[in-house]
Amino acid sequence: xxxxxxxxxxxxxxxxxxxxxxxxxxxxxxxxxxxxxxxxxxxxxxxxxxxxxxxxxxxxxxxxxxxxxxxxxxxxxxxxxxxxxxxxxxxxxxxxxxxxxxxxxxxxxxxxxxxxxxxxxxxxxxxxxxxxxxxxxxxxxxxxxxxxxxxxxxxxxxxxxxxxxxxxxxxxxxxxxxxxxxxxxxxxxxxxxxxxxx
Numbered sequence: 077x078x079x080x081x082x083x084x085x086x087x088x089x090x091x092x093x094x095x096x097x098x099x100x101x102x103x104x105x106x107x108x109x110x111x112x113x114x115x116x117x118x119x120x121x122x123x124x125x126x127x128x129x130x131x132x133x134x135x136x137x138x139x140x141x142x143x144x145x146x147x148x149x150x151x152x153x154x155x156x157x158x159x160x161x162x163x164x165x166x167x168x169x170x171x172x173x174x175x176x177x178x179x180x181x182x183x184x185x186x187x188x189x190x191x192x193x194x195x196x197x198x199x200x201x202x203x204x205x206x207x208x209x210x211x212x213x214x215x216x217x218x219x220x221x222x223x224x225x226x227x228x229x230x231x232x233x234x235x236x237x238x239x240x241x242x243x244x245x246x247x248x249x250x251x252x253x254x255x256x257x258x259x260x261x262x263x264x265x266x267x268x269x270x271x272x273x274x
Contacts, residue, residue: 081099081126081129081130082098082099082100083096083097083098083099084096084097084098084099084102084123084126084127085122085126085165085166086119087119088163088165092165093165094165099130102127108120117142117143120136120142120143121143121145121146124136124143124146124173125146125173128173128174144175144177146172146173146175147172147173147174147175148172149170149171149172150170151170152168152170191227191228191229191230192228192229192230192231192233192234193218193221193227193228193229196218197211197214197215197217197218200214201214201215203270204263204266204267204270205266206262206263206266207259207262209254209256209258209259210259210262210263210266212254212255212259213254213255213256213259213260213263214263215251215254216241216248216251216252216254216255217234217237217238217241217255217263219251220237220241220247220248220251221237224247231267231270231271234267235264235267235268238260238263238264238267239264241255241260242255242257242260
């Protein structure tokens with residue numbers, strides 16, 4: 077069993093002396109910035125590991141999948157093994173950490189439940205790989221939903237809104253030029269494809 081952790085090890089100074097921060101003060105805002113290859117992801121991994129060792133649940137929005145490797149013990153080799161060896165203060169012991177991944181499909185991870193209103197037009201447009209004109213039409217539809225207080229829970233709600241706006245274009249107001257028949261039809265086709273994929 078590991079000893080209780082009361083400090084987070086952040087790195088070392090030029091003399092090799094470790095720099096750390098009290099765990100009880102680790103609820104402040106922080107920023108990790110640097111050029112590619114300077115260790116931002118590794119720093120985040122180390123912080124997540126140390127928080128986990130201290131019994132603190134960690135939530136990480138890991139869009140690129142860089143942090144999911146925490147779930148398995150590493151086997152450092154080559155330059156990474158050399159770098160670890162050059163930092164004896166790190167006291168690195170490869171081990172696996174508990175990881176639960178959110179899964180939009182709910183098949184191989186914790187199901188992610190969200191509404192289309194919460195996703196918003198930018199994320200949904202990216203998911204659907206929309207063209208600029210289709211994205212503009214989607215923004216116009218979401219603007220109407222926001223203005224009218226309509227909650228878009230699922231694809232069925234959005235499809236109904238798009239069909240309603242196609243029949244009643246005056247509801248779009250100044251955005252009616254963004255909502256062409258072709259772009260609304262293309263949006264409906266994309267939504268139908270997404271629906272078929274589950």
